C-alpha cells in the first residue's frame with residue numbers, strides 16, 4: 778500500500794483519451810490499486826482521482842464522497858470503470874478544483890443531474906442517477922478519462938486570469 782504521486786497539469790497523460798479497461802485482466806491487481814488510489818485521494822483531501830492522475834492509462838476513477846449530508850459523515854468509495862453517460866440534464870455554474878492543478882478554483886458549468894453506467898469495482902455493470910456533488914464528481918472524473926480538464930469548460934473571458942494564476946501556482950507544486 779502506498780500513496781502515489783499525483784500527476785500535475787502539463788503532463789501529457791492528463792490530455793490523453795484513456796484506454797478501456799479489460800476487467801478480467803485488471804482484476805488481480807485491482808484491490809491493491811484501489812487501495813493506493815484511495816490513500817492518495819485521502820492524503821490530498823480529494824473528492825476523486827482518475828487513473829491518469831497517477832500515471833495510468835485506463836478508464837478508471839475513484840470517488841470518495843460523504844455518505845450523507847450530515848457533518849463528519851463517513852466517506853463512501855465509488856469506483857467507476859469504463860463509464861458512459863446515459864443522460865445529463867440542467868446546468869449549474871460552481872467553483873471546481875482538481876488535484877492535478879492544486880490551488881486553482883474556477884467556476885465551470887456542469888449538468889445538475891446525470892445518469893451514468895459503469896462497471897463497479899466488482900466488475901458488475903451498474904447504472905446510477907446522481908445530483909449535487911456526486912453528479913459534479915462523475916462529470917469531473919469522466920473528463921479526465923477523455924483527456925479533458927475542468928478549466929476547459931471555463932468561460933473564455935477567464936482564460937487569461939487562469940493562465941496567470943497557474944504561472945503563480947506552478948512553482949508551489951511538487
Ligand SMILES: [Zn+2]
Nearest residue numbers: 874875876877
Ligand atoms: Zn481532477
